Amino acid sequence: MNFQFYLCTILIFIIRITNIVHSLTPDGLALLSLMSAVDNSSSSSAVFSDWDENDPDPCGWTGVSCDRNSSSTPDPPPRVVGISLAGKNLQGYIPSELGSLTSLRRLNLHGNKFSGSIPDQIFNATSLHSIFLYGNNLSGSLPTSMCSLPKIQNVDLSGNSLSGEIPKGLNQCKQLQRLILARNNFSGQLPGAVWPALMNLVQLDLSSNNLDGNIPEELGELKSLSGTLNLSFNHLSGKIPKSLGDLPMTVSFDLRANNLSGEIPQTGSFANQGPTAFLRNPLLCGFPLQKDCTVKSNAPPPMGVNSSNTGARPGHKGLSPGLILLISAADAAVVAFVGLILIYFYWKKKDHSTGCSCTGTIKLGRHLNKNRKSRFCGCFNGSLNNDIETDSEKGSSEGGEGDGEGELVAIDKGFSFELDELLRASAYVLGKSGLGIVYKVVLGNGIPVAVRRLGEGGDQQRYKEFVAEIHAIGKVKHPNVVKLRAYYWAPDEKLLISDFISNGNLGNALRGRTGQPSTSLTWSTRLKIAKGTARGLAYLHECSPRKFVHGDIKPSNILLDNEFQPYISDFGLNRLISIAGNEPSSSGGFMGGALPNIKPTNQEKINNYRAPEARINASRPTQKWDIYSFGVVLLELLTGKSPDHSLSTTSSSNEIHDLVKWVRKGFEDEKPLSEMVDPMLLQEVHAKKEVLATFHVALGCTEGDPEIRPRMKNVSENLEKIGT
Structure with a gap:
C-alpha cells in the first residue's frame, strides 16, 4: 500500500515537472530558481505573487523585463534582459542558475537581505553590463570572473560584508565604467597595476573599508575619471602621490579619515579641492588645510642629546626623562585649557543666532527631521559633506527663533534626492x-x-x-x-x-x-x-x-x-x-x-x-x-x-x-x-x-x-x- 502511494506521488511529480518544462521557457525556469532561493515570507509572497510556473511567458512577472526581438529566427521566444527586485526585503541567496540567462543585461537586487557569496556561475550570463547588489549581506571575496564579461560597465557591491584584498585580476575589466565597493571589509594594499588598464573608468569608490599601505601612483592614470575619487575612511598611509594632480580638473577627491602624511601637492587638479577632502589626516599639512608645513614642533629634545647643545652646565646630567615628560604634559595641558577657553568664548559669540556650534566652519543651520523628530546641525568647511550632529548626540535641547521645519523641494520632477x-x-x-x-x-x-x-x-x-x-x-x-x-x-x-x-x-x-x-x-x-x-x-x-x-x-x-x-x-x-x-x-x-x-x-x-x-x-x-x-x-x-x-x-x-x-x-x-x-x-x-x-x-x-x-x-x- 505504501509502495503504491509513493509510486503515485513520484508519477504526479514527474507529470508536473514535465508540464512546467513544456510550458515555461528556459529563461522562466532560471527565474524560478531565484524564487526558490528566497525564504518564504509575507514580503516575498507579495513580490512573487505573479511568478506562475504555469505561465509560458515570464515577461509579465514582477521585476522582469524582456526583449522579444533578440533573435533573427522567426517567432523567437522572448529573452529576459533585466531583473529588478530592489528594496523588497528579500532574504536568501543568489542562485547560480541565473548564469543561464545569456541575454540578461541588468541584475538589480540591491537593498535586500541576500547573504552568502556571489556565485561565479552568474557571470556565464555573457550579456551582463550592470550588476547592482549593494545594501545586502553578501560575503566572500570580490569575484574577478566578472571581468570575463565582455560588456561589463557598472558594478556596485557597496554596503555588504565582502572581504579579502582588491584583486589584481581587475585589470581585465577593461570596459568597466563604475566600480563601487564602499562599506565592505576589503583589506590589504591597493594594487598599482590594476588602474592603468581601466581606461574607461569614470567612478571609483573604495571608501569605508580596511585598506592600508600607500596610495598607488598609478591612480593618476585614470584619465576618464569624473565625479569623486573616494578613498575615505580607510587606513591608507604615506604621502599623497603627486600623480593624482594629473586626473581631470572636474574630479573631486575624498581622502578623509586615513593616516596620510606630508604636504598636500599643489599641482593640477589639487588646486580645485576644498579642505574637506583631506580632513581627519592629522599628519597632513599645506593648502587648503589651515596647517603650515613649515611650523616645527616645540617638543623637548630626545633622550641622549649632548648637554652642550641644550645649554646645560658641563658635567651636569640634566633632567631625567620622566621629569621631562611630566613637564611637557603639564605644558600641553595648560595650553589646551587656555585654547579651549578662547574657542568657547569665540564660538559662543559667533553662534548666538542659531545655537549651532560649527567650529571653524560656516553654519548651515538646523533642520527638523520629520521621521525622527530631532533637529540636526550641518556644517560646511568649504563644502557640504560634514558630519550631521543630532541634538540627542549633543545632549542639547535648546530652542529659539531659528527653529523650524526645512523643506527640500525638487522643481524638476525627474530630479530627486534626499x-x-x-x-x-x-x-x-x-x-x-x-x-x-x-x-x-x-x-x-x-x-x-x-x-x-x-x-x-x-x-x-x-x-x-x-x-x-x-x-x-x-x-x-x-x-x-x-x-x-x-x-x-x-x-x-x-x-x-x-x-x-x-x-x-x-x-x-x-x-x-x-x-x-x-x-x-x-x-x-x-x-x-x-x-x-x-x-x-x-x-x-x-x-x-x-x-x-x-x-x-x-x-x-x-x-x-x-x-x-x-x-x-x-x-x-x-x-x-x-x-x-x-x-x-x-x-x-x-x-x-x-x-x-x-x-x-x-x-x-x-x-x-x-x-x-x-x-x-x-x-x-x-x-x-x-x-x-x-x-x-x-x-x-x-x-x-x-x-x-x-x-x-x-x-x-x-x-x-x-x-x-x-x-x-x-x-x-x-x-x-x-x-x-x-x-x-x-x-x-x-x-x-x-x-x-x-x-x-x-x-x-x-x-x-x-x-x-x-x-x-x-x-x-x-x-x-x-x-x-
Whole structure:
C-alpha cells in the first residue's frame, strides 16, 4: 500500500515537472530558481505573487523585463534582459542558475537581505553590463570572473560584508565604467597595476573599508575619471602621490579619515579641492588645510642629546626623562585649557543666532527631521559633506527663533534626492560673491550639481514670495540657460540647486589665469557662444513666464560646457537674495559653473559691462540694459580685450565706455580690421566678413540711447544669419 502511494506521488511529480518544462521557457525556469532561493515570507509572497510556473511567458512577472526581438529566427521566444527586485526585503541567496540567462543585461537586487557569496556561475550570463547588489549581506571575496564579461560597465557591491584584498585580476575589466565597493571589509594594499588598464573608468569608490599601505601612483592614470575619487575612511598611509594632480580638473577627491602624511601637492587638479577632502589626516599639512608645513614642533629634545647643545652646565646630567615628560604634559595641558577657553568664548559669540556650534566652519543651520523628530546641525568647511550632529548626540535641547521645519523641494520632477544625501555628498567651493557661496556637490549617483547658499536671513512671512519667485525661475527651460533643479528653505538657511556646467565660464576662457585667451576659442567657437547666448537671452526677454530681465550679463555669467555650448546663469538671483534678507551685489556669476576659489576683484566690482543708464542710482534694470551688456560681451569676443582696455589713456569718467569708444573710434578712423580684432583670429582669414558683420551687431547693441538699441530677438536673428 505504501509502495503504491509513493509510486503515485513520484508519477504526479514527474507529470508536473514535465508540464512546467513544456510550458515555461528556459529563461522562466532560471527565474524560478531565484524564487526558490528566497525564504518564504509575507514580503516575498507579495513580490512573487505573479511568478506562475504555469505561465509560458515570464515577461509579465514582477521585476522582469524582456526583449522579444533578440533573435533573427522567426517567432523567437522572448529573452529576459533585466531583473529588478530592489528594496523588497528579500532574504536568501543568489542562485547560480541565473548564469543561464545569456541575454540578461541588468541584475538589480540591491537593498535586500541576500547573504552568502556571489556565485561565479552568474557571470556565464555573457550579456551582463550592470550588476547592482549593494545594501545586502553578501560575503566572500570580490569575484574577478566578472571581468570575463565582455560588456561589463557598472558594478556596485557597496554596503555588504565582502572581504579579502582588491584583486589584481581587475585589470581585465577593461570596459568597466563604475566600480563601487564602499562599506565592505576589503583589506590589504591597493594594487598599482590594476588602474592603468581601466581606461574607461569614470567612478571609483573604495571608501569605508580596511585598506592600508600607500596610495598607488598609478591612480593618476585614470584619465576618464569624473565625479569623486573616494578613498575615505580607510587606513591608507604615506604621502599623497603627486600623480593624482594629473586626473581631470572636474574630479573631486575624498581622502578623509586615513593616516596620510606630508604636504598636500599643489599641482593640477589639487588646486580645485576644498579642505574637506583631506580632513581627519592629522599628519597632513599645506593648502587648503589651515596647517603650515613649515611650523616645527616645540617638543623637548630626545633622550641622549649632548648637554652642550641644550645649554646645560658641563658635567651636569640634566633632567631625567620622566621629569621631562611630566613637564611637557603639564605644558600641553595648560595650553589646551587656555585654547579651549578662547574657542568657547569665540564660538559662543559667533553662534548666538542659531545655537549651532560649527567650529571653524560656516553654519548651515538646523533642520527638523520629520521621521525622527530631532533637529540636526550641518556644517560646511568649504563644502557640504560634514558630519550631521543630532541634538540627542549633543545632549542639547535648546530652542529659539531659528527653529523650524526645512523643506527640500525638487522643481524638476525627474530630479530627486534626499537632504541627507545633499549634506553628506562630496563637495568643494567654486566661488564666493555678493550673490552667495557656491559649491560643487557630487551626489551619490555621481551626478554633480551646483549649490548656492543665499544666506540666513528672511522670515516665514516672505516664504510664499520666495516660493513664487523660485517657481517662476524654475519654469525657464532653454538649452542655453542654466536649469534650476531644486531649492531648500528654512528660517535660517536657503539653498538653490542647479545644473553644474563643467567647463568654467567665458571670462576664464577669454582671459584665463595668465591673461591669455584659450587656444580653443577659434572664431567658429566664439560665434557659437555668441549665438547660443543671444538665443538664451532672447528667450528670457520674450518667451519666459516673467519676461525676465537679467540685469548682469557679463562673461562670468556665461558658463560653458565641454563642447563650448553657452549657458546663461544667475538670472533672478537679485530678487531672491533680497527676499532672503541680504543685500544683492553685482559680483556674481558662479551659479552652476566650474570656477576656482576666488574673491571678487576691483574690476568685477566696477562691472564695466553695464549700460550708461544703469549707473543712475535707484534705476530699475531693463531689457535694454541686457542688450547693451551683451554688445560689450560681443566686442570682447571680437577683440579679446576687456571693457577697461585703455584705462591708462582715458579719464576715469569714461572707463565704463572704454572698449565701446575704442571700437567706435577705430571704425570712424577707418583703421584696418587687423588692428582691432583679436590677434588669435587673424589666421582665420575666411572669417573676415563674418567678423565684420558681428562688429556691426555689437555696435548696434551698445548705442548710447537705449531706444535705438534693437530687441534681443532681432539681435539673435541677425547673429543666426552670420556664417550660414
